[in-house]
Structures are given as structure tokens and as C-alpha cells.
Amino acid sequence: MNRLAVHDERLPLYQRLRDDLLRRIADGEWGPGDAIPTEAELNQGYGMATGTVRKAIDMLVAEGVLTRSQGKGTYVRRPDFTSSLFRFFRFKTKSGEAVQPTGRVLGRSVRKPPVEVRQALGLDESEPEAIFLSRLRLIDDQPVLAEDIWLPRARFEPLVELKLKDFGDLLYPLYESVCKQLVASARERLTVEVAGKALVERLGIEAGSPVIAVQRVAFNFAGAPIEWRCTRGSAAGFQYEVDIR
Amino acid sequence: MNRLAVHDERLPLYQRLRDDLLRRIADGEWGPGDAIPTEAELNQGYGMATGTVRKAIDMLVAEGVLTRSQGKGTYVRRPDFTSSLFRFFRFKTKSGEAVQPTGRVLGRSVRKPPVEVRQALGLDESEPEAIFLSRLRLIDDQPVLAEDIWLPRARFEPLVELKLKDFGDLLYPLYESVCKQLVASARERLTVEVAGKALVERLGIEAGSPVIAVQRVAFNFAGAPIEWRCTRGSAAGFQYEVDIR
DNA sequence: CAGTGGTCTAGACCACATG
């Protein structure tokens, strides 16, 4: 018989169950790709009706934390970031096929981040320094995006000594395998800038041309911020679509 | 005893009920602000269990078609467009308060629209001409946005003769009162351009500076496109935020 | 107070996936 952890008694049962399941995921009881207990097990374990359990799971599915497969089970979702704003840069190879850019870390340092980053990452006086990465994203070996990344040192200590060439194409799998840091969600902010000297050099675009800047803060399952990054690329060909009601 | 209109028997009951309710809304049986029948009435009228009716209503609420008020009833939502991309132009008056721009129609003509617009509005050979509006949005009498608008003539005939000064600040209420055309949803596409001569004149911005272009197609409750518009404004200060998982 | 939507129960049966 499972028991709900401390919760506000005034909240609906399904809400409390949703919170409890999310807590167990954040605690690492089930990781991405794992199946959570079946609905029948949750019914009996928590002593609730099927409809109540389903509603709690519905919420977590709607939030993108879980996915259901009829006949198989309910799984903790491994977030892919195909919904990221980057996918609206419509990158193509020379031959015209759509493609994901590769990644290359150019530089790394450990120093005090700007106030904006400190606040976004929730760093206090006890943790003055963070890891800074300068990174390029390329297609056909041509740079298309420039990234500035800040990571809290306490969580990402192993990256301080890692050789730059061992960072590989994708950072989030590296965070998981080397630092046990899982990205569960993110918030992105898009603005438009004008290409300055630094960007002209890094991306080889014209000075004064419009640039899309996407600033992202990534969070783990517990809702704590674990990464700050800003990605910049030419606004030419950028296109974002949204449905409203 | 109500009956579901023709529907695919293989679809779940709640799905068929949802389709039927949406059809009745599109048919004008209930307009924006009206209450739909109570859950008990729907239970009995359609001969379904409460849970099934609730699930159908849940879907329409999630889609933004209905809103629920505990103790009062369930209502057809009057869409406001506070979720439009325009809200990310952070407009302020000279005194610094956030504000909605006013509107002014500068010109109107009836002519053949470009292919892109014809396709978006689903116009065929039987309807070669459409209404074109050129419009400015202003704050403190300073132009901040320039709009090009196309309307299918068959739906908006009364606007051909309306005096320009009688168009007023907001178009959608005008569409409803004068043309009986209700906007239920829309799709917006955001791109970045560089200010050309025409826009420099209309908005008084610098040539070559970045410009946000938002192209919108608006739909009625039946899902038919009824308006095409493209709005352009300076990219300075534009900021868009999104959560991803 | 009566009427509304919100929560919750305790099942039955169906559709799909896997061995």
C-alpha cells in the first residue's frame, strides 16, 4: 500500500497523486524510458478508483512528463527538443535535405557569470563561479549558429577537466552520462538583434543583418534550473508558426 | 432525446459527441457568450454517462471553444486574441504604461489578390476579386504597425461601401456586427524582414533595420478561412517566450 | 434554496501488444 507524501489536504486526490508521481520521478525512482506501475497497481497501491488514477496520469501526459502506449504501459518520457525554437531555422545541406547541425565546443572557462545568468540559474554567494562554454553548430562544416552556455559548477564539475574534443555533437546526453544531470523541460525567449562584430567573425554573416537570438534556461524534473544558453543565427529563412484561439 | 449526426461509428463516443457539439456551435445554435445545455441535460438528451459527456466537453475546453464556470454553466468562448504574437511587441505610451494600439483604415480597394492569399482563403475561379484594406496601428498617434488585409468579397460585401472612418479601432467586432462573420481561431506565422522603402514611409523607421512580419489566417467555427492579414512592425523590443518539454 | 460544474467510486468491457 503506497501512501501520498505530505500534501495539502484541500487539493483534489488526482492532483495529489500527480504531485506524488512527479516527486517519485524527480527522486529518480523511474528514469526516462522506464515504465511506471500499471494503472491496476496504482489503483490498488494508492487505494483509488481507476478514473482518479487516470486523471492524474492524464495531467502528466499533458505536461509532457509521461507517454502512454496502449497494450504496453506508461513511460517516463525522454524529452527531445524538436519543439525548440531552433527547429524553425530551416536548415538544409548543400544538396537541399533538411538536417540537424553538428556541434563543436571551441572554448571553456570557469569564471563568475553575469548577473542575468546568476539569477536565471539561482546561484548565490556560496557559488560564485560557473562553467562557460563557447560552441558552434555547423552544417557541411559551415558555422550556422553560435552558442554561449553557462553551467552551475556544483552539478557539472566533471566537465571542467574533459577534453574539448570529447564533448561530442550533443550536450544533453553528455550531461546525463558524465554528470547525472537530466534535462526535463526548458523555457526559451526569442529576440531579434543586429549582427555585431563578434557574430560576423563567428558565423561569417554580414554586419548589420538581422539575427535571431534564442535564450534558453533548461530545468530538471524537480524544476531546478541547470543550464543557461543563448544561441544566435541569421534571421534569413527563420519562420515560426503558432495556432491561437 | 438528441441524436448524433452522421459520424464514423469507429470513433469513440466522446469524440463523436465533441464533433456534434462543435457542429451545433458552427451552425450558430449557440453563439459566443451563450450557455450550452447542462451536463445533466446532455447526459439524458444523448443517453450517455456523465463521464463521457465530461470528456467531450473537456476536449472543447482544451481547444479553447468552451469555458466552464463552476456553479454557473458551460459557455461558448468569445475568442480574444491576447495570445496573438502581437502581444510580444511590448508597446508602451510615452508615459511608460502598457497599451493596445488603436487602428485606422487608410485605404480600401476591390481587386484580385495574389496567389498566396487566394490559396490561404480558398478562393476559386468563381470568386476572382477580394476586398483589400490598408491599415495602421498607432500609439499616441504614432504609427507602430502596418497591416495589409484581404477579405473574401462574398462574406464581407457590406464593407465595400462602408465609410473608412466608420471602421473603428477593432475589426473583429465590426466583422461580427456588420457581416455576421465570427472569428473562432487563427494561425500566425512569424518571419524577420529588413525594412524597405514602403515600410520606412508608413512607420517612420530606419531603412535596413529588422522588422517582424506576422502573417495571420483567421478561421470561423466551421474551420473556414475568412481573413488574411500581414502585420509588420519594428523588431526592436520584440520578445517571444515559450515553454518546451 | 435549487441548480450548476467538480470530484470520485467500482466496476465492465474493448483494443492493442507481446509471448
Added chain:
DNA sequence: ATGTGGTCTAGACCACTGT
């Protein structure tokens, strides 16, 4: 054949709204 999630029933009781 077994176990999973998906659909649906037929209610009971609660919380909120307006008269």
C-alpha cells in the same frame, strides 16, 4: 493467453453560484 491502456457506465457526494 495474458496483461496493458482505452472507453464507458451509473451513479454519489462536494463546492460554488445566484435567487
